[in-house]
Amino acid sequence: MGFAAALFLGLAPPFGAAQAQPKDLVIFAAASLKNALDEASAAWVKQTGKPAPKISYAASNALARQLEQGAPADLFLSADLDWMDYAASKTLIKPETRVTLLAxxxxxxxxxxxxxxxxxxxxxxxxxxxxxxxxxxxxxxxxxxxxxxxxxxxxxxxxxxxxxxxxxxxxxxxxxxxxxxxxxxxxxxxxxxxxxxxxxxxxxxxxxxxHPPILYPVAVTRDSTHPDAQGFLTYLRGAGPKAAFEKQGFTVLNKAANAS
Missing domain, CATH: 3.40.190.10 (Periplasmic binding protein-like II)
Structure with missing residues (x-):
């Protein structure tokens, strides 16, 4: 496998897949979150009995650009502050929902x-x-x-x-x-x-x-109307996913949040 082939991992599904199922909870997340967020998502499904979120993993810059181009998503989890700031500057998120989740x-x-x-x-x-x-x-x-x-x-x-x-x-x-x-x-x-x-x-x-601090902010997107968007964000801040994040080596910054 050459360099060019390795650069495309298929981490982010095409927009059409999300558009075909508008009732899904759709999450755009930095590629480095895959293992931890997959585990946290599976635990959420088991806990709530709700359908599994549809998660697109890619570089934060690519995800922010996709949001800007109208790609449907309910939550955006970035691997740095700059790309969340970019999304905020384009009014692509609900700023009152923004939280710095991990380091x-x-x-x-x-x-x-x-x-x-x-x-x-x-x-x-x-x-x-x-x-x-x-x-x-x-x-x-x-x-x-x-x-x-x-x-x-x-x-x-x-x-x-x-x-x-x-x-x-x-x-x-x-x-x-x-x-x-x-x-x-x-x-x-x-x-x-x-x-x-x-x-x-x-x-x-x-x-x-x-280097600058490596921080992971999360926010509900501006156009999200999914009833579980805020609930899943609150869940991510709670005690439930903490072990999944820490097992992968993240530092959890929302230690005071207990809601799940």
């Missing part, structure tokens, strides 16, 4: 059988560990994980040394896949992505002060 970290990963060692310290140079290969990242101009990774490498003084070897993916899970399949010797993904794939290992985590 995350980014890490440098390698295939699980790699013998590479890297210290993410000032002056870091990834060239030796790459050995002529590519550094897999989300798109550094638009995908949140890519933006965070570039910012961290710039802060550590290592970006200029490696920018010519970057393979930019459409979302963070596509970058993870390149490393998992051994097509890239190194990658930068969220800690939660690394935890979700046994074929990769974490070489080092980036210092938290090397």
């Amino acid at each position: 995350n970290r980014i890490a440098l990963i390698a295939p699980s059988d790699s013998t590479a060692t890297v210290a993410l310290a000032p002056g870091v140079d990834l060239s030796a560990a790459l050995a002529g290969g590519k550094l897999a990242m989300g798109n550094v101009d638009s995908v949140p994980a890519g933006k965070y990774g570039k910012a961290a490498l710039e802060r550590l003084g290592g970006w200029d040394k490696v920018k010519g070897q970057v393979a930019q993916a459409d979302n963070v899970r596509a970058a993870l896949l390149l490393v998992s399949r051994g097509e890239a010797p190194l990658g930068i993904v969220y800690m939660t992505d690394a935890a979700a794939d046994p074929k990769v290992k974490v070489l080092a985590t980036f210092p938290e002060d090397s």
